[in-house]
Amino acid sequence: MFQDFSVQSRPELGPPRLAALREAMSAAGLDGFIIPRADAHQGEYVAPCDARLAWLTGFTGSAGFCIALPEIAGVFVDGRYRVQVRAEVSLDHFTPVSWPEVKPADWLTENAHAGAKIGFDPWLHTKSEIAKIREGLEGTGIALIESENLVDRVWDDRPAPPAEPARIHPAEFAGETAAEKRTRLAEDLREEDIAAAVLTLPDSICWLLNIRGADIPRNPVVQSFAVLFDDGTVKLFADDAKFDADLRAHLGDGVSILPPDSLTAALEAIEGPVLVDPDSAPLAVSLLLADHDTKIVETRDPCILPKARKNAAEIAGMEAAHLRDATAMVEFLSWLDAEAPKGQLTEIDVVTALEGFRRDTNALLDISFETICGAGGNGAIVHYRVNEDTNRPAKPGELLLVDSGGQYVDGTTDITRTVAVGDVPEDAKRPFTRVLQGMIALSRTRFPRNVAGAHLDALARAPLWAEGWDYDHGTGHGVGAALCVHEGPARISRVSTLPLEPGMILSNEPGYYREGAFGIRIENLILTEEAEAKGDNRDQLSFSTLTWVPIDRRLIDIDLLGPEERDWLNAYHAEVLERIGPKVSEGAKAWLQTACAPI
Structure with missing residues (x-):
């Protein structure tokens, strides 16, 4: 159950594998080949036998793809992975490409010759995806060709497909x-x-x-x-x-x-x-x-x-799972607040301890995703995953970002808390408060039916935009009920046009990332539900909170908060104390009382 922190794919393995792929391309009469992160089921997480992108390039992020040509191999990643990709791939052999700003068709037009044949495995790409690339290539003479999977052809020790019991x-x-x-x-x-x-x-x-x-x-x-x-x-x-x-x-x-x-x-x-x-x-x-x-x-x-519209039983299960998970998180944060300032804890120590607290509930089936635990500058890598090579201590005077979750028989959790290790870095308080204001704004909002995630996304960003800041990820993703922690199609993001409906559960997680210094993200899960009648009784929706874990008050610039924001935070912390206080140990309860004190 505990995570394996060994390095899964090393950059130095990339060049000979890339050379073998290029030989296979030549033998197949192809001038390029597309290697996606996804498997035949378009999963964000893939089995070892389907981890083709990581095997070839060394990049282990959960989204992206590579296009290998005879003289250049582009690794396309979005804003979450711009820092990570440069740390994981051999930059002598792979070229990071900012996607979706740079479209694959545009990149191919610039880097492939007219008449080039670019192969792809039709089992690993959707019809919509390929149609969009083909549309962008119209008039270039470059063609996408269905092909057998050339990575599989050269991957001699490819693992067997998973066969775990259902x-x-x-x-x-x-x-x-x-x-x-x-x-x-x-x-x-x-x-x-x-x-x-x-x-x-x-x-x-x-x-x-x-x-x-x-x-x-x-x-x-x-x-x-x-x-x-x-x-x-x-x-x-x-x-x-x-x-x-x-x-x-x-x-x-x-x-x-x-x-x-x-x-x-x-x-x-x-x-x-x-x-x-x-x-x-x-x-x-x-x-x-x-x-x-x-x-x-x-x-x-x-x-x-x-599936996205959770019924009453699924909602009840998610609520129970979040209360259970919150007890583990409070025990963990109480322990962390005592131990981290000593300067002896590494990121791996923190991840291992957190999973231990969840296991102590005697109900954990698995963690819901690989825990993100970034100390200092590592926190600025949005989807950072610690391994033995990158592991570093959480030093006093730094921020520690921990994004984690649990899988239980009745529900799935996902929570992020950013905490100060010892003394609070003063330059982090203003951005932390702006992130908190964005999270509160989304938590408090009411909106008419047929409003989509794209309409709400700006609410969480507005406090950051006022400072000239932003973050390169969506504000919220759908979450499954005892299923996948990332669940479509509901999202809160600039590109989501799907209207939100009662029963949809989403994350609320604005952030701020200062490369080389720190990362800040605060995340609760929220349930979409019918709002109480108000005003002229328009049919409206609102969000209720599922996550009950304190937010680090030491990092808040109280002078920046408005009265309604203070009221929301104090009411939230009062409810955290009421719901979770009776469920934790005496030591954790004492810590919780301080952590939930009104501001």
């Missing part, structure tokens, strides 16, 4: 049986005259069938594909060995388990229109159906929105 997700936490979900979604298919829907996202499949797994680190999913038919039956394409007798009985007669390699034949046998999500399904699925003249209905995965 488990039942209890109906008391799901709030609805799998049969009821299948029936409900099948009725929607019939109404649209759709014969079947292809499901390629493991969390959609696990939600639909009320199952969970352990194929992917930190994400309780079963790696699989599925087809939901208009009569409510499901064909599940997964390793048979993952399902014991109890689980088969749970799935019932309406679900048949078939070998993964039988998916192609099953797709070819479907009669009638087939739903395919062009934004999540591999392009290969659409190509297979098109080859057999099957009518394709391109629309969103039918599980996506029902």
Whole structure:
């Protein structure tokens, strides 16, 4: 359960692997090859056998891709990873590219010759993704060519696919049986005259069938594909060995388990229109159906929105999980506040201790993602993951950013707290307070129905913008109920046009990062719910908080806070003390009383 802090991929391994890939490109008659981070399920986290980008380049971030040409190999990363990528790849052989500012089509136009053939594996890219690149390449003479996976061809010691056992997700936490979900979604298919829907996202499949797994680190999913038919039956394409007798009985007669390699034949046998999500399904699925003249209905995965709209049982489970997780966090922060100022704790010590406190709940199944623990300048690396090479002490007078979460049978948590180690660095108080003001603004907001995440994103950024500051990540992501900690499609970001709905759970995590000095992020999870009637009784929504852990008052410039912000913070801390105080040890309770004192 405890994290492995060994270095997974070293930059010096990149050059010979890149050379082998280029030889394979030449043998295949290709002038380039695209290597994504994602697997066939478009997962943020991937199994070791699918970690092609890290294997080739050394870059271990959760998003990005590489385009390898004969003379240059670009590694495309967004703002979260601009610092990290330069630390992980061999800059003599790989060129970091700022994406999405630089589009792959534009980069190819500049770096590949006219008539170049760029290969890609259609099982690892969505139809929408490839269509966008092809559109950008129109008129250049550069072509994208479907190909076998050339990385797999040269990866001699590639690990085997995951084969962890699946488990039942209890109906008391799901709030609805799998049969009821299948029936409900099948009725929607019939109404649209759709014969079947292809499901390629493991969390959609696990939600639909009320199952969970352990194929992917930190994400309780079963790696699989599925087809939901208009009569409510499901064909599940997964390793048979993952399902014991109890689980088969749970799935019932309406679900048949078939070998993964039988998916192609099953797709070819479907009669009638087939739903395919062009934004999540591999392009290969659409190509297979098109080859057999099957009518394709391109629309969103039918599980996506029902999964995002948490029902009463799922919300209750998430609330219980957050109270449990908060007790672990308070015990941890109490311990940290006593030990860190001594100057002996390293980042790995902190991560190990935090997981220990979560394990002490006797309910932790896994952490929900690799803990981000950045001391000093490491905190400015947005998705920093400590390893033995980067591990450094948390020094007195610095900030320590800890972003972590837990997977429990009833819920998933994600929380970030930034704390002072000993004496408070004065130059951090103003940015910390601006981040806090942004988090409070989003927590307090009311908004009409049909408002999307893009409309709300500016609320969290406005206090930072006033100082000429900003952050290069979204303000909030969707969170699954005892599922993946990053769950689409709901987001709070500049690019999210999906209206928020009651039951959607999101993170609220503005930040500020000063390279080489410190990083600041404060994160709570929030639940979208119907707002109480007010004013002219317009139909409005609001957020309620799920996370109950104190925010470091020592880092706040109180003079910057307005009266309503002070009231919100004091009320929040009073509720933290009321909810969590009775659940922690006497030592932690004494610390909590001080940490939650009003300002």
